[in-house]
Amino acid sequence: MERSPRNKTLQMTAEEQTFWQDKLVHLNAPTIPEAILNRTINGDLLEVIDFLPKAFADLIIIDPPYNLSKDFAGLKFKQRSDDDYLDYLELWFPQVVELLKPSGSLYLCGDWKCTAALYTVMQKYLTVVNRITWQREKGKGSKKNWKNAMEDIWFGVKNPKDYYFDVDAVKIRRKVIAPYKQDGKPKDWEATAEGNFRMTHPSNFWDDITVPYWSMPENTDHPTQKPEKLIAKLILAGCPENGIVFDPFLGSGTTSVTAKKLGRRYCGVELNTNYACWAEKRLQQAQENKTIQGYSQGVFWERNSQPY
Numbered sequence: 001m002e003r004s005p006r007n008k009t010l011q012m013t014a015e016e017q018t019f020w021q022d023k024l025v026h027l028n029a030p031t032i033p034e035a036i037l038n039r040t041i042n043g044d045l046l047e048v049i050d051f052l053p054k055a056f057a058d059l060i061i062i063d064p065p066y067n068l069s070k071d072f073a074g075l076k077f078k079q080r081s082d083d084d085y086l087d088y089l090e091l092w093f094p095q096v097v098e099l100l101k102p103s104g105s106l107y108l109c110g111d112w113k114c115t116a117a118l119y120t121v122m123q124k125y126l127t128v129v130n131r132i133t134w135q136r137e138k139g140k141g142s143k144k145n146w147k148n149a150m151e152d153i154w155f156g157v158k159n160p161k162d163y164y165f166d167v168d169a170v171k172i173r174r175k176v177i178a179p180y181k182q183d184g185k186p187k188d189w190e191a192t193a194e195g196n197f198r199m200t201h202p203s204n205f206w207d208d209i210t211v212p213y214w215s216m217p218e219n220t221d222h223p224t225q226k227p228e229k230l231i232a233k234l235i236l237a238g239c240p241e242n243g244i245v246f247d248p249f250l251g252s253g254t255t256s257v258t259a260k261k262l263g264r265r266y267c268g269v270e271l272n273t274n275y276a277c278w279a280e281k282r283l284q285q286a287q288e289n290k291t292i293q294g295y296s297q298g299v300f301w302e303r304n305s306q307p308y
């Protein structure tokens with residue numbers, strides 16, 4: 001079917017698919033960081049997890065299949081009981097934690113239904129230091145229930161007394177409603193030609209990020225793609241420049257792509273070969289274009305306030 005010219009969703013020809021497929025890594029023996037950095041591993045996390053190097057990642061971002069029946073291009077994840085979902089998390093979560101450096105951070109995404117299981121498994125293997133709620137706006141309406149328009153992102157660390165967190169890198173630029181002055185000078189805000197602004201500490205409620213949609217260049221046909229702006233916040237706060245970000249359920253590559261745009265090294269695992277190829281193509285595009293929608297000039301802009 002012909003796509004509208006304004007539709008920027010990633011497309012891939014059969015030739016490109018063959019080209020990118022050749023670049024994917026397949027692991028069948030223990031490896032070292034140098035062999036997998038800035039690469040995409042195509043395989044089943046459960047089969048490759050024991051081959052990955054211990055304590056190599058500064059930051060791990062996990063966006064696993066939620067406890068919903070979902071078709072990831074043929075891989076059908078089936079909704080199960082809460083206890084069975086917890087057993088599923090136990091199959092890989094403890095081994096993923098072993099890949100984290102002692103000063104590292106780990107973020108684990110989910111919706112309201114699986115969030116209790118996520119908390120249970122995270123507090124068993126890490127110290128939980130926060131829960132971010134992302135108001136993602138889009139969601140299916142229901143006649144008999146509230147529309148589901150939020151997601152949780154649990155934040156855990158190995159050592160709560162010593163972990164990397166750069167709050168200045170993720171402050172938000174907010175319009176000042178009541179510009180208070182002291183001795184005739186702006187108090188904690190700045191007057192600009194576009195209006196009065198101040199930099200505020202970011203909270204654990206995120207309402208300034210939309211899901212990717214078809215007119216955005218970052219969009220792909222992946223059914224549960226995360227926005228680059230959301231991942232950018234996690235990376236800037238949780239990983240130093242040139243540090244390493246790992247994503248065990250890479251999907252269309254958002255974590256690796258955002259890490260590359262922000263000057264971090266990365267590695268991801270994805271079972272589906274098509275998705276892994278989409279990640280590679282997006283990574284190539286990120287070579288030229290480092291734009292992250294909603295983040296520019298070192299600033300996270302409130303929704304629809306970014307200057308162009």
Ligand SMILES: C[S@@+](CC[C@H](N)C(=O)[O-])C[C@H]1O[C@@H](n2cnc3c(N)ncnc32)[C@H](O)[C@@H]1O
Nearest residue numbers: 044045063072225226249250251252254270271
């Ligand atoms: C929620 S999606 C991640 C989406 C991703 N954050 C993005 O922005 O595109 C989960 C991904 O995990 C993959 N997956 C599921 N089971 C897997 C496994 N055992 N090993 C590796 N990948 C797996 C699915 O194919 C799917 O792409």
